[in-house]
Amino acid sequence: MGSEEIFQKKTALVTGASRGIGNAIAAALAKSGYDLIITGYSHPDKLKALADELTGKHSCHITTHVGDISDPAFVKDMFSSIDHLDLLVNNAGISYVGLLQDMSDEDWNRTMGVNLNSVFYTCREAIPVFLRNENDPAGRIINISSVWGVVGAATEAAYSASKGAVNAFTKALAKELAPSHIPVNAIACGFVDTEMNGHLSAEEKQAVIAEIPADRIGLPSEIADAVVLAACAPAYMTGQIITVDGGWI
Numbered sequence: 001m002g003s004e005e006i007f008q009k010k011t012a013l014v015t016g017a018s019r020g021i022g023n024a025i026a027a028a029l030a031k032s033g034y035d036l037i038i039t040g041y042s043h044p045d046k047l048k049a050l051a052d053e054l055t056g057k058h059s060c061h062i063t064t065h066v067g068d069i070s071d072p073a074f075v076k077d078m079f080s081s082i083d084h085l086d087l088l089v090n091n092a093g094i095s096y097v098g099l100l101q102d103m104s105d106e107d108w109n110r111t112m113g114v115n116l117n118s119v120f121y122t123c124r125e126a127i128p129v130f131l132r133n134e135n136d137p138a139g140r141i142i143n144i145s146s147v148w149g150v151v152g153a154a155t156e157a158a159y160s161a162s163k164g165a166v167n168a169f170t171k172a173l174a175k176e177l178a179p180s181h182i183p184v185n186a187i188a189c190g191f192v193d194t195e196m197n198g199h200l201s202a203e204e205k206q207a208v209i210a211e212i213p214a215d216r217i218g219l220p221s222e223i224a225d226a227v228v229l230a231a232c233a234p235a236y237m238t239g240q241i242i243t244v245d246g247g248w249i
Helices: 020-031 044-058 072-079 105-131 157-180 202-209 220-231
Strands: 011-014 035-040 062-066 087-090 140-146 184-189 241-244
Touching: 011 020, 020 035, 020 044, 020 087, 020 140, 020 220, 035 044, 044 062, 072 105, 087 105, 105 140, 105 157, 140 157, 140 220, 157 184, 157 241, 184 220, 220 241
Parallel strands: 011 035, 011 087, 035 062, 087 140, 140 184, 184 241
Antiparallel strands: none
16 A cells, blocks of 8 residues: 555644745655645745645645744634644744843743744644544644754754753653554654754854764755654654654764
8 A cells, every 4th residue: 555545635734834844744745645734924925835836746635824833822723724633743943043141031932932832732722633533543743853852952042942842742742642542753853954054154064964974964855754654653653752863963
């Protein structure tokens, strides 16, 4: 049985899908046969372009929602129109690079809001939808995290803290939802070629690459492939932080 048959008529929600890793995840899931619900905030034009491209290429049904995923009212309103869901991918994220003593309250709260609070809001709304499913598993949650949530990164204290919290949240929620046959896992990304890392100079990127055994930067498509694999893994695999970093950490 091919992946298209496995995923036929399933629906996935991908947050932060307008670019980068989220864009690649949406494309991989559409190719695998999912209908999609995708969200974005700062780049609604790119979100629409992605929806148009994937609809034309894979004949899937795609719904777009433009809004702030860290706003619980936006999340609640979005879920009011969702009757069925098989997979939630919490990908939306932002970073702040700078010394902690220079970070404002607003920057800290914004980082936590997008990276952590949004995961709480979407999971809280998705669980009742999953519980209505008659499938086994009833639904799946995959949170996109980072190796910095495991080891921390200098000048990225808020980002590291938010991703560490996502990892702990993933493990705790997995235990809570295991009796309901809803696996919860996270993908901890290493150094990936996205706009989030665009602030690094060529020399800085080379210095990081020199530390990675795979000797290169990861691709968004590789994270997307890991999501597809996790989405069809046995339901008994839950509460795992799956590292995709080329052997870096």
